[in-house]
Amino acid sequence: MPYSVVSDPRPYKIPESVLVVIHTPALEVLLLRRADAEQFWQSVTGSKDHPHESFYDTAVREVREETGMDALAPGFVLRDWQLENVYPIYPQWQHRYAPGVWRNTERVFSLQVPAGTPVVLNPREHTAFAWLPWRKAAERCFSSSNAEAILMLPRFVGRPS
Structure with a gap:
């Protein structure tokens, strides 16, 4: 499938993206309110910049772009769940x-x-953020796949729910 059209100077988004659930060791989850849909709260999300960008590199880039955090900084733990949602x-x-x-x-x-x-x-992407206990964060998400990922968080980080 084409991702861009020669006559259109704007490339189309690549339909491959990441969802990054940011959390503390106590499972407080960071949610962001979308600038283009203020009723929508979510984790970090974003599409690949080019077809050959790895999902891992996309996750690192999107976290930096949306939160200012360096996902590779000392004390940070980035986990690829090897899980993909198609929606x-x-x-x-x-x-x-x-x-x-x-x-x-x-x-x-x-x-x-x-x-x-x-x-x-x-500010082009998000207007507010909140740190919430993981269950409350799942309740606030507009996306069912995002809420489901947050509910799976304890299992993926080795914590009892």
């Missing part, structure tokens, strides 16, 4: 993808950060 692209964002692209594949990661890690939002 329909929301109609309000369909125009960002090439014609005929209706589904996205999302790779799930978690990033453990020390409590008190500062968050610097990209």
